[in-house]
Each structure stands twice: as C-alpha cells, then as structure tokens.
Amino acid sequence: MRFTDKVAVVTGADSGIGRATAERLLAEGATVFAVDVRHSQPWRDPGAGRLRLLDLDVAAPEAADRLAACLRSEAPRVDVLANVAGILHIAPFLEVTRQDWDRVLAVNLTGLFFLSQxxxxxxxxxxxxxRIVNVSSVHAVVSEPNAAPYTATKGGLEAMTRTMASELAPYGITVNCVRPGATKTRMSEPIYTAQVVRSLLGKIPLGKIAPPEWVASAICYLASEDACYTTGACLDVDGGYAMDGSLPGTEYA
Structure with a gap:
C-alpha cells in the first residue's frame, strides 16, 4: 500500500502497460485518474471512488489545459504522473509521410511534454x-527498422527526461524513465508474428516476452518513495535485450 492517499495520473490507461500501471496503483491505495483517448474495456471498481476515467487525446492542443482543469477541480494535489500513452507507425524510412511523422511525435513527445508541464x-x-515516470523503449538505443518516427520519439524522450529531472529537482520532483523491451500489448500484438516471437526469444537472454505487469512494477517503483533518491535515470526492463552482445547459437572455442 505504498500509494495510500496519493493521487496519480496515468496516460494510455485503457490497455497494456498503462492499464497494468493504473491497476497496480489502485491496488496499492492510490486515487487514479486514468487517461486515454477512449475507455473500451471495463474496470473493476476498487471502491471508495478512487478511480476517475478521463477521455482525452494527449496529442490534442487543448489536452494539457483540460487535464489541468480537471485535476485542479477534483484533486487536492498530484503525486504521480505516469506517461505511458504512445503509438507506433510501421513504414519504411523512405515511405514515411509528414502526416505519419507529425502524428507519432504529437502523441509520443509533444503531448507528453505539455501534459508533464x-x-x-x-x-x-x-x-x-x-514523481514523474516516462515510458521509453528499448528501441531508443537498439534500432527498429521501419519505425523511424517511433524510435526518434523514444530517444528524444530519454533526453527530455534528464532535462526535466534537472529543472524540477529544486522542487523535490523526480523524473525518471522506464525502458521496456519486448512486451505483450495491444500495440505490439500486430507485429508479434510467430516468426518475430521466435527471433525475440532467441535474442533476449532471459528468454521471455514480458506481460505489461512486469513493466508496471518498475514504473510503480520509480513512482514510490522507494526511489526518492533517483532522478534522471532510465531503468531497463527488457530481459537483457539491450545489453546483450552475444551471438545466439554460436559457441566460442
């Protein structure tokens, strides 16, 4: 119950990592403002009116003002912001359009910036x-072909996390980042074909693809008092994917 009497905002809360994070925070006593462009899945009521659902497109120019107005009228303060909302557009680098680029940046970086502000x-x-916790991706540091706008936003997010951490430290606010690897979510499901899964399992040292709950655990750690002396950090939750330079199937003499 690390979050008893705390108020948390979670974006991308309808599914995947965002949903798992919101549910973990609720289970540990927080009042949660669950933000998503739409809420399509039913929630289990934790009781005591601790769940607020807010339909909000984080990329909309008015999103930050709408969220702030809601929070100022309904919450005494905000203790935690988990920026989980994100989108992935798959297209070869040579075929990415300005519209594709602008939409991914609007959700993954621009909207996140102004909501955080x-x-x-x-x-x-x-x-x-x-506590502000941003969700990056292993593909901020490991290339992902056909996902240039997405990887650009995740690299930018990690740099922005460090700057936010520096500027907000005098106020006692920490800003950290979680860097998930292969995770089963609604966003990743279309690209996790049988062949892709086999390749991932051969590449990831721990040999597993994560459920969203494993990433949510890391987010909640950084959002808790257990991480009170950590800021500007990026925590890998990837089964060893990014650090491993071995050659699968190769034996060294």
Whole structure:
C-alpha cells in the first residue's frame, strides 16, 4: 500500500502497460485518474471512488489545459504522473509521410511534454514532491527498422527526461524513465508474428516476452518513495535485450 492517499495520473490507461500501471496503483491505495483517448474495456471498481476515467487525446492542443482543469477541480494535489500513452507507425524510412511523422511525435513527445508541464505546475503550486515516470523503449538505443518516427520519439524522450529531472529537482520532483523491451500489448500484438516471437526469444537472454505487469512494477517503483533518491535515470526492463552482445547459437572455442 505504498500509494495510500496519493493521487496519480496515468496516460494510455485503457490497455497494456498503462492499464497494468493504473491497476497496480489502485491496488496499492492510490486515487487514479486514468487517461486515454477512449475507455473500451471495463474496470473493476476498487471502491471508495478512487478511480476517475478521463477521455482525452494527449496529442490534442487543448489536452494539457483540460487535464489541468480537471485535476485542479477534483484533486487536492498530484503525486504521480505516469506517461505511458504512445503509438507506433510501421513504414519504411523512405515511405514515411509528414502526416505519419507529425502524428507519432504529437502523441509520443509533444503531448507528453505539455501534459508533464501542466502536472508539474500543479505539483509546484501545491508544494508536492511528486514523481514523474516516462515510458521509453528499448528501441531508443537498439534500432527498429521501419519505425523511424517511433524510435526518434523514444530517444528524444530519454533526453527530455534528464532535462526535466534537472529543472524540477529544486522542487523535490523526480523524473525518471522506464525502458521496456519486448512486451505483450495491444500495440505490439500486430507485429508479434510467430516468426518475430521466435527471433525475440532467441535474442533476449532471459528468454521471455514480458506481460505489461512486469513493466508496471518498475514504473510503480520509480513512482514510490522507494526511489526518492533517483532522478534522471532510465531503468531497463527488457530481459537483457539491450545489453546483450552475444551471438545466439554460436559457441566460442
């Protein structure tokens, strides 16, 4: 119950890592504002009115103002912001259009920036030593062919996390990042064909593809007081994918 009496905002909360994070925070006592462009799956009511569902496209220009207005009217403060919302567009580099590029950046980077800014202002105004946790990807550091806009946003997000951490540290606000590897989510499902799964299992040292709950555990750690002295960090949750330079199937003499 690390989050009893805490208020948390989770974006991308309808499914996948966002859903698992919101459910974990609820289970540990938080009041959760679950944000997504739409809520298509039923929620289990934790009781005590601790769940708020907010339909919001994080890429919309008015999203940050809408979220801030909602929080200022319904919450005494904000303790945690988990930026999980993200989209993936698959196309060869030579075929990516300006529309494709703009949409991925709007969701994964621009919207995240301004939502974080709005929530951080509330934390500062209420003198709350809050926690902001951003969700990157192993593909910020490992190439993913046919996903240039996505990888660009994740690399940018990690750099932005460090700058946010530096600027918000004087207010007692920490900003960290989780870098998931292969994870079973609604976004990854279409590209995780049988062949892709076999290749991943051969590449990942721990030999597993993560359920969203494993990534949510890392997010909640960084959002908790257990990580009070950690800021500007990026935590790999990838089964060893990014660090492994071995050659699968090769024996060294």
């Amino acid at each position: 709005a929530v951080a202002r509330i934390m500062v105004d209420t003198q709350t030593a809050g």
